[in-house]
Amino acid sequence: xxxxxxxxxxxxxxxxxxxxxxxxxxxxxxxxxxxxxxxxxxxxxxxxxxxxxxxxxxxxxxxxxxxxxxxxxxxxxxxxxxxxxxxxxxxxxxxxxxxxxxxxxxxxxxxxxxxxxxxxxxxxxxxxxxxxxxxxxxxxxxxxxxxxxxxxxxxxxxxxxxxxxxxxxxxxxxxxxxxxxxxxxxxxxxxxxxxxxxxxxxxxxxxxxxxxxxxxxxxxxxxxxxxxxxxxxxxxxxxxxxxxx
Amino acid sequence: xxxxxxxxxxxxxxxxxxxxxxxxxxxxxxxxxxxxxxxxxxxxxxxxxxxxxxxxxxxxxxxxxxxxxxxxxxxxxxxxxxxxxxxxxxxxxxxxxxxxxxxxxxxxxxxxxxxxxxxxxxxxxxxxxxxxxxxxxxxxxxxxxxxxxxxxxxxxxxxxxxxxxxxxxxxxxxxxxxxxxxxxxxxxxxxxxxxxxxxxxxxxxxxxxxxxxxxxxxxxxxxxxxxxxxxxxxxxxxxxxxxxxxxxxxxxxxxxxxxxxxxxxxxxxxxxxxxxxxxxxxxxxxxxxxxxxxxx
Numbered sequence: 405x406x407x408x409x410x411x412x413x414x415x416x417x418x419x420x421x422x423x424x425x426x427x428x429x430x431x432x433x434x435x436x437x438x439x440x441x442x443x444x445x446x447x448x449x450x451x452x453x454x455x456x457x458x459x460x461x462x463x464x465x466x467x468x469x470x471x472x473x474x475x476x477x478x479x480x481x482x483x484x485x486x487x488x489x490x491x492x493x494x495x496x497x498x499x500x501x502x503x504x505x506x507x508x509x510x511x512x513x514x515x516x517x518x519x520x521x522x523x524x525x526x527x528x529x530x531x532x533x534x535x536x537x538x539x540x541x542x543x544x545x546x547x548x549x550x551x552x553x554x555x556x557x558x559x560x561x562x563x564x565x566x567x568x569x570x571x572x573x574x575x576x577x578x579x580x581x582x583x584x585x586x587x588x589x590x591x592x593x594x595x596x597x598x599x600x601x602x603x604x605x606x607x608x609x610x611x612x613x614x615x616x617x618x619x620x621x622x623x624x625x626x627x628x629x630x631x632x633x634x635x636x637x638x639x640x641x642x643x644x645x646x647x648x649x
Numbered sequence: 650x651x652x653x654x655x656x657x658x659x660x661x662x663x664x665x666x667x668x669x670x671x672x673x674x675x676x677x678x679x680x681x682x683x684x685x686x687x688x689x690x691x692x693x694x695x696x697x698x699x700x701x702x703x704x705x706x707x708x709x710x711x712x713x714x715x716x717x718x719x720x721x722x723x724x725x726x727x728x729x730x731x732x733x734x735x736x737x738x739x740x741x742x743x744x745x746x747x748x749x750x751x752x753x754x755x756x757x758x759x760x761x762x763x764x765x766x767x768x769x770x771x772x773x774x775x776x777x778x779x780x781x782x783x784x785x786x787x788x789x790x791x792x793x794x795x796x797x798x799x800x801x802x803x804x805x806x807x808x809x810x811x812x813x814x815x816x817x818x819x820x821x822x823x824x825x826x827x828x829x830x831x832x833x834x835x836x837x838x839x840x841x842x843x844x845x846x847x848x849x850x851x852x853x854x855x856x857x858x859x860x861x862x863x864x865x866x867x868x869x870x871x872x873x874x875x876x877x878x879x880x881x882x883x884x885x886x887x888x889x890x891x892x893x894x895x896x897x898x899x900x901x902x903x904x905x906x907x908x909x910x911x912x913x914x915x916x917x918x919x920x921x922x923x924x925x926x927x928x929x930x931x932x933x934x935x936x937x938x939x940x941x942x943x944x945x
Contacts (some may be wrong), residue, residue: 485937537739640942
């Protein structure tokens with residue numbers, strides 16, 4: 405069984421980023437880049453499925469410029485078998501990425517596409533669902549547990565009010581939530597071994613036109629500075645005065 | 650002609666959509682998937698009366714049929730709306746604006762990016778426009794009577810079987826709608842302590858209970874209580890953060906609260922920078938005393 409794991413290169417989610425001076429976008433100068441943490445959870449889950457004997461091959465794919473090679477190598481170090489970079493400098497939105505990934509799925513024929521529920525830069529939470537729809541595949545988003553038995557995937561999904569267990573025939577798209585697993589630490593031998601794993605560069609046959617464009621980026625309005633109070637009585641009085649209760 | 654379809658998963662979705670619909674300034678219909686019809690100023694209210702919500706693929710296919718002719722399709726942001734509406738957009742080959750917090754024009758929206766640390770203006774050049782929006786960022790409005798009412802039957806064709814569903818079904822108010830939210834972090838130690846200290850305080854005030862990601866990850870609180878960028882976004886009148894340091898991730902979920910109160914033993918906790926009122930102290934002694942003072 406082949407698994408395809410799309411990964412996105414994002415600014416380190418713990419780094420402080422600001423809008424560009426002219427407000428036209430995000431200033432990523434000097435920023436450190438990582439695999440989108442939710443995608444890293446997907447890579448880890450794929451590797452665990454392989455270790456359990458469920459999966460036989462893990463292919464990771466990224467869409468973007470040549471710098472994405474760093475994140476693909478990291479995914480190979482975690483345990484993916486080979487990597488594909490769909491190389492483009494174009495600005496892409498979720499529908500465009502989903503269309504490009506659909507081509508990759510059609511050429512690779514994986515049984516499951518496993519990917520993060522959202523990227524920590526644009527926080528869109530769209531690509532997995534759009535890809536499933538374009539392929540006509542079932543999906544299970546917000547996965548907290550994944551089990552694959554023969555041709556059936558059983559997924560425990562996080563919901564607004566608790567959990568839901570769903571089952572579906574593969575092929576299918578599964579998007580990962582935080583509590584699915586904790587990605588392993590990759591030691592040096594894994595990183596060295598990853599250098600010799602295959603990384604293939606392809607160009608997308610056509611870059612789809614954009615349906616959404618970011619025209620400006622700004623900081624949200626700052627809250628006025630707060631006040632420290634010295635006692636519980638003072639706190640209760642201030643809460644009442646300010647209409648909190 | 651431009652017209653908005655509100656996809657309401659339940660009646661509370663319908664009533665919390667009025668502010669957004671008004672901000673968009675387009676005539677609107679409501680498709681109510683489950684629950685009883687409610688007055689929300691729709692030109693037409695269509696009730697589907699689904700007893701349980703089918704999986705996203707089936708629901709999205711039915712919505713695609715139903716939504717023909719609408720220029721805009723929108724739902725309040727939730728895990729279920731993101732699940733379904735992005736699949737719908739894939740079927741319609743269109744784009745989605747996730748978590749809209751402002752409407753500049755019917756094709757230009759504002760939304761948070763990078764865990765709410767920045768706000769992006771997004772222009773859409775597609776039809777229909779699919780949107781999930783955060784009701785707390787739009788005025789709370791009464792919609793008035795609906796123009797017309799009908800019941801509709803949606804044909805559901807899904808390839809996903811829902812095996813089981815567990816909901817903690819709490820008697821407490823819903824986190825994303827509550828007027829008061831009290832949240833706890835890791836200092837609550839264990840699930841029983843969390844429930845008695847945070848839960849007890851919340852019940853005394855009629856508040857909803859929230860938790861940090863750290864508290865959820867360590868098993869102290871249930872995952873649906875998580876407040877933050879990857880959990881629920883809340884905007885109550887009063888948000889009380891007890892034993893919460895104030896990670897960026899958590900702050901993204903609470904910054905639209907009207908009054909933020911922080912209680913923490915660590916005088917340098919970042920939460921104090923964001924809080925309107927801060928008290929350095931031990932939540933285990935402060936909360937019971939605060940409860941008495943507030944009830945007076």
